[in-house]
Amino acid sequence: MNDAAVDEGLLRVAVERMAAQNLGAIRAAALERFAEAGLPTTRHEDWRYTNLTPVAALSNRWLAQIAPQVATEGLEELRSDSIRGEIDAHWIELDNGILCSDSLGQLERELAGGVTLSRLSEADGREVHIGDPLSSFNAALMPDALLLKVGAGVALDKPIGFLLRDDASTSVCHVRLLIRLGRGANAEFVEAHRSAGGAEHFANLVTEIELDRGAVARYVKIQERAETHMQVGRLLVRLDDESRFEHSSVDLGGKLIRNDVSVTIAGKGAHFSTSGVYLAHGRQHIDNHICADHAVGPATSRQAYRGIASGRARCVFNGKAIVRQGADGTDAEQTNHNLLLSDRAEIDTKPELEIYADDVKCSHGATVGQLDAQALFYLRSRGLDRERAAQILTRAFAGRVLSEIAVESVRPYVERIVDAKLDALVEADEE
Amino acid sequence: MLKIQDLAVSTGGTRILNGLTLAVSAGEVHAIMGPNGSGKSTLAQVIAGHPDYTVEQGTVTFDAKDLLELEPEERAREGIFLGFQYPVEIPGVNNAYLLKAAVNAKRKANGQDEIDAFEFLKLAREKMSLLGMDPALLNRGVNEGFSGGEKKRNEILQMAVLEPRLAILDETDSGLDIDALKAVAGGVNALRSPDRAIVLVTHYQRLLDYVEPDVVHVLSKGRIVRSGDKSLATELEERGYDWVQEAASA
Secondary structure, rough: OOOOOOOOHHHHHHHHHHOOOOOOOHHHHHHHHHHHHHOOOOOHHOOOOOOOOHHHHHHHHHHHHOOOOOOOOHHHHHHHOOOHHHHEEEEEEOOOOOOOOHHHHHHHHOOOOOOOEEHHHHHOOOOOOOOOOOHHHHHHHOOOOOEEEEEEEEEOOEEEEEEEEOOOOOOOOEEEEEEEEOOOOEEEEEEEEEEEOOEEEEEEEEEEHHHOOOEEEEEEEEEOOOOEEEEEEEEEEOOOOOOEEEEEEEEEOOOEEEEEEEEEEEOOOEEEEEEEEEEEHHHHHHEEEEEEOOOOOEEEEEEEEEEEOOOOOEEEEEEEEEEOOOOEEEEEEEEEEEEEEEOOEEEEEEEEEEOOOEEEEEEEEEEEEOHHHHHHHHHHHHOHHHHHHHHHHHHHHHHHHOOOOOOHHHHHHHHHHHHHHHHHHHHHHHH | OOOEEEEEEEEEEEEEEEEEEEEEEEOEEEHHHHHOOOOOHHHHHHHHOOOOOOEEEEEEEOEEHHHHOHHHHHHHHOOOOOOOOOOOOOOEEEEEHHHHHHHHHHHHHOOOOOOHHHHHHHHHHHHHHHHOOOHHHHOOEOOOOOOHHHHHHHHHHHHHHOOOEEEEEOOOOOOOHHHHHHHHHHHHHHHHHOOOOOEEOOOOOOHHHHHOEEEEEEEEOOOEEEOOOOHHHHHHHHOOOOOHHHHHHO
């Protein structure tokens, strides 16, 4: 078995064995797309810094088992997940990628008509995105997909939460969420990644979001996986006229994390903003790729990410803005600031602009630096020990993003987990 | 209280202090004057423990304790305070938060409980009003976007709240208008007491019109070349530094 690539024979057998459920045609098409391309390698420019070999190896081991079985029996410790008590949301649970029917039914009752929830297997002729290898890999193996529609003009009272809980009973899961906001709808979303135990795991998440004219969505990803987890996520968003998509990403856990946020601005007067914070220690690897594709103008996009790496961690940021021909009146901005707490940590940051229109305003800025020695001495001269001074400075650095987290009601939770991770980062650096 | 004996210090391979000797007793105010590049700021930073400076010879003791063995934070907790020539801007760190953390670090070192939040605010506001500071500065980032005068007053505020036993003020008077200078001087004078010492590092005699020193030293090429009473400051103001330096090398 070649562990650098997903074994096609095993994959074909696995797809055949999956319950047909109406998804046969989608799976077959996705399988062919994936078989052609395979997983991207570091020879692809977009994947230069992120090596998916361990993903292929784990996937092969999983596929070689009887069949892609999904179990949810080991999740007891997450059943009463603390996050539910801390973030007030309409939670939808996905245990090892499997939608919990209980939570779906309960949610529909709670939301009383404003939101429709269904499964892809129940929808006729609905297509899903399979245009890139990880999306086709996902579509070939996803157990089902969630369809969520917020009705036109509906404004939700509190966020909808996706609680992704994974444990050792299943080592691979492919999750797909399909979300649509009708005209003028207004909704907030929280995507929380949690794990039970410290076994190896690979999660491949694809979320497709469509915003109709004038809709507003705020979406926050909070990732606190065990440091044995690998996770790739694609967030594919399409914006119609006057719609707004405000996104934030908080990555604290995981061994290998790759996020692709790809937003197509297809409507005049639309706005896309994303802010993110990633904190990595040990040998964690966190890669964020953002693309704001301005197909029409005028429209605005904002990207502002901050990262801190200690130990031997590695972080990647690639922020791109494409301004298509005729997308005049585009206003695109991106910044990425990074802090290195150790000599052996590495951060690669690359802002990219592709501009084919004339009347545009674009800017970008990226920095990688260390804790300011003068500020550190200043704090110590006031009686704070070195570790505490470093904590205060790293907190201040990350804090710039925390005040911009798109869903305001999750900020206290995010602040708490970021503080805890920062303490771990600074302590690890002291050793 | 503070005894410096034959101190030699370098940074980045360049010798800055060259056999400096100085003794400051409790209750005294010393002024250290000298031309640019004479080593005044280096002396202030070395006493506070700045890691960029290497002590090559000599001793620095504070109440018979070897200061050079202590980390900057330990020196602060012993009661040493450095008012920075260029106070550092720290965006994202609340000014009140730092002030309170500093007070509590000192209290903890002295085996006291943390200061009560209400008591702390009362103390900070009271000191700010004495210094003519806008209370709103308490809730801004540390020195973030402060004017030159606000930054220097903020240093004096920290000093006033921390009540150090030895305060070293590095060019705290530079760049201040007359109102700010008077406010800063008022803050320094309020701290004067028989069990405290103050070292004013300054280029000009201006501050000394408001804070009367007991001893004035002239620093040149990393050594103290002349010491005298406050009339020395007036003489320097009239004649410049050249004559002292010439007299020293003669």
